[in-house]
Amino acid sequence: MSDDTLPEADRVEGAPHPRETERLFGQSQAEAGFLEAYNADRLHHAWLMTGPRGVGKATLAWRIARFLLATPIHEGGGLFGDAPPTFDTLDISPDHPVAHRLLARSEPGMFAITRSVNEKTGKLRDMITVDDIRGLTHFLTMSAAEGGRRVVIVDAADEMNVNAANALLKMLEEPPALTTMLLVSHQPSRLLPTIRSRCRELRLTPLEADDMTAALAQAGAEDNDDPALAALSSGSVGEAMRLTRLGGLEMYQEIVGIFATMPNPDRPRALKLAEAAAARGAENRFELLLTMFDTFLARLSRTGATGVPPLPEAARGEAEVLQRLAPNPHKARQWAEIAQEISSRTRHGQAVNLDPAALVLDTVFKITETALR
Known part of the structure; x- marks a missing residue:
């Protein structure tokens, strides 16, 4: 199987890979933080990109890698004591x-670590293993003789198993010369404290509506200016792409429609939704459906706590349903x-391979029970 046909753990299906993404929207503060250190000649050997999934952490890591590898190392001093140049952008032509x-994955100074493919099954592994880190050791040994900068991206560092994390920690404790390590982390609390302490953090935030629209247009998403898409993706381009690809907007509309008829939810509609989630090969849609239920409950809780439904609406008639089911803070606590x-019930059900349709119907039942309480 060639590199072009292997699945990539760091690519959102249907979207360009971060190495193929030219512009990064909405994260100017994080870019400025890196450039400030670079211009002051305080380039740290390890950087930790944190923030919600899908807001551009990997894109920033590849932008930094492109910048470092394309920018000549300033030797300093010189005959006339030339000052190093300063940069106000990471853009590289x-x-x-x-x-x-x-783009061709042939840059000798670049090494990317992601979950690798299990050669026996042809599928991505669940974790980054110590063998993946051993590949980094070989890269650093071979590339040292060539000189120049080297850049390592770990995406996502949260996915390292214990042995892999300990192997990477040894490299962070004794950083190789002219090597910059960029760690992408969706949940930094899952990393070893010793790994976090050896990295300088760049925190990325959810995108505002205009930046979201521009980023989705760059990724080739349809209906990229739909207010419902922005509402449900919580400022995450990656999540918006998943919603677009798997029909998340229609799915959420069905959930709102089912509970719009409370206290007697539309059971045939719920059964149809459950059966669709249980279809063979629909694992990704089922996972998204569980996320949509979580989102619906979160928006219910917020409505009760604040007294007003979140804006913009994520589905037709949503505001009326949310206000009716969560009229006060007491109800908000119940929904939370x-x-x-x-x-907890759905994740346990997944772990023991319960029927997806049964899990969906159980979720509808529990929400109905709370509404009637």
């Missing part, structure tokens, strides 16, 4: 040789509690 080599219970 797409015609630059480094940009071409990165049931959200935790449902999440």
Whole structure:
């Protein structure tokens, strides 16, 4: 199987890979933080990109890699004591040789670590293993003789198993010369404290509506200016792409429609939704459906706590349903509690391979029970 046909753990299906994404929207503060350190000649050997999934952490990591590998190392001093140049952008021309080599995955100074493919099954592993880190050791040994900068991206660092994390920690404790490590992390609390302490953090935030629209247009998403898409994706381009690809907007509309008839929810409609989630090959849609239920309950809780439904509406008639089911803070607490219970029940059900349709109907039942309480 060639590199072009292997699945990539760091690519959102239907979207360009982060190495192929030219512009990064909505994260100017994080970019400025890196450039400030670079211009002051305080380039840290390890950086931790944190923030919600899908807001551009991997894109920033590849932008930094492209910048570092394409920017000559300033020797300092010189005959006339020339000052190093300063930079106000990470932009590198797409015609630059480094940009071409990165796209072709042939840049000798670049090494990317993601969940690798199990050769026996042809599927991605669940974790980054110590063998993946051993590949980094070989890369650093071989590339040291060539000189120049080297950049390592780990995406996502949260996915390292214990042995892999300990192997990477040894490299962070004794960083190789002219090597910059960029760790992408959706949940930094899952990393070893010793790994976090050896990295400088760049925190990325959810995108505002205009930046979201621009980022989705760049990724080739349809209906990229739909207010419902922005509402349900919570400022995450990656999540918006998943919603678009798997029909998330229609799915959420069905959930709102089912509970619009409370106290007697539309059971045939719920059964149809459950059966669709249980269809063979619909695992990704089922996972998204569970996320949509979580989102619905979160928006219910917020409505009760604040007294007003979140804006913009994520489905037709949503505001009326939310206000009717969560009229006060007391009800908001009930919805928050049931959200935790449902999440725990569904994740346990997945772990023991319960029927997806049964899990969906159980979720509908629990929400109905709380509404009637």
